[in-house]
Amino acid sequence: MSLPDYRQVLACASPLALFQPCLANQKRQRAGAVQNAIALAMLLFATVIGSVQADNTTNSFRVLVFSKTVGYRHASITNGIAAIRELGSQHGFAADATEDSSAFTTTNLARYQTVVFLSVIGDVLNSEQETAFQNYMLGGGGLVAIHGAMFGSLACEGNWAWYGDVFGCTFMNHSAIVPALVKIEDAIHPSTSRLPAEWRRTDEWYNYIGTPRGSANVLATVDESTYHGGTMGGDHPISWWRPVGKGRMWFTAMGHTESSFSEPHFHQHLLGGIQAVAGRTSTNSIGKPK
Numbered sequence: 497m498s499l500p501d502y503r504q505v506l507a508c509a510s511p512l513a514l515f516q517p518c519l520a521n522q523k524r525q526r527a528g529a530v531q532n533a534i535a536l537a538m539l540l541f542a543t544v545i546g547s548v549q550a551d552n553t554t555n556s557f558r559v560l561v562f563s564k565t566v567g568y569r570h571a572s573i574t575n576g577i578a579a580i581r582e583l584g585s586q587h588g589f590a591a592d593a594t595e596d597s598s599a600f601t602t603t604n605l606a607r608y609q610t611v612v613f614l615s616v617i618g619d620v621l622n623s624e625q626e627t628a629f630q631n632y633m634l635g636g637g638g639l640v641a642i643h644g645a646m647f648g649s650l651a652c653e654g655n656w657a658w659y660g661d662v663f664g665c666t667f668m669n670h671s672a673i674v675p676a677l678v679k680i681e682d683a684i685h686p687s688t689s690r691l692p693a694e695w696r697r698t699d700e701w702y703n704y705i706g707t708p709r710g711s712a713n714v715l716a717t718v719d720e721s722t723y724h725g726g727t728m729g730g731d732h733p734i735s736w737w738r739p740v741g742k743g744r745m746w747f748t749a750m751g752h753t754e755s756s757f758s759e760p761h762f763h764q765h766l767l768g769g770i771q772a773v774a775g776r777t778s779t780n781s782i783g784k785p786k
Contacts, residue, residue, distance in 0.1 A: 556588045557609040557774050559640075564595040566618025570644055572754045576614045579757035583767050589774070600625035605632040609774040615644035615751065616652045630658055634741030638773030642766070643751035646702065662745050664738070665706035671725025673700050673753060678734060682715045685737065686777040687746065687768030691716075691761055700752035701734070703727040708747075712738035735765070737772065744773045 561580055563573045577593045584591040592608075597620055605611065605628060621629065633639060639662070645652045647660040648667030660666060678695040680688045701718055703726065708714065715735040720726030737746040746769040756762050771777045 559610040561593040563614040570615040575757040610638035612640040613645035633743040636742040639745040641747040664708035664711040665704040671701040676723040677719040702749040712736040
């Protein structure tokens with residue numbers, strides 16, 4: 497029969513051996529406390545991030561892109577819808593697209609800060625829908641009108657006098673698709689503040705009966721000496737905006753070509769128009785129409 501090693505016996509009998517289970521327990525408790533602290537910190541971080549995300553959602557807005565046509569249809573409409581949705585995803589607004597005129601009800605329009613008329617052609621709204629949209633704008637809603645959505649019998653809603661008053665002039669005809677020089681007149685408005693003072697681009701250039709100058713704030717003009725097909729002389733507005741009741745309208749006559757909606761400068765132009773009409777940026781150019 498072998499006897500145990502005396503060193504093992506002494507070790508087991510020593511005071512240190514008696515305290516080892518207690519020390520191990522204390523280590524486990526400290527480790528658990530550290531883990532709990534880490535978990536609490538992660539929870540607090542997630543709560544803060546969630547609050548920021550909730551604030552971003554609260555600050556976002558929604559636009560309705562309407563592109564119904566009766567007769568001629570611009571090939572650029574598809575590109576325009578895609579561009580507006582891309583701008584929305586990048587700058588914090590949602591864009592719904594429709595060609596259904598029944599969307600123009602008081603209840604549905606109240607969901608949107610802005611309605612975009614994207615090269616809408618023809619008489620596309622009935623009298624009830626026109627009334628709903630007119631009340632929407634007078635009550636604070638916005639209109640962003642692009643290219644073919646201009647008032648006129650050969651363009652959009654030519655029989656709706658109120659729509660014509662919003663524009664201040666009537667579409668007459670246009671040039672061929674040619675390069676021309678756009679001159680920025682208002683360097684403060686969000687839709688033109690980031691554009692070059694002289695902006696050379698290719699488009700189809702509209703001519704009008706009458707002029708928006710005097711009833712609207714002209715943002716940019718096109719220089720008729722730089723292309724053939726202009727009929728308005730030395731003062732040819734190409735983009736403008738104005739208050740309408742408690743709401744706002746913004747119009748650009750540009751945007752005929754499919755490539756327009758892939759141009760960075762045109763993106764800036766369009767984004768600024770949408771944000772200004774939706775009230776998401778300051779329109780410091782508010783003042784006497786010019």
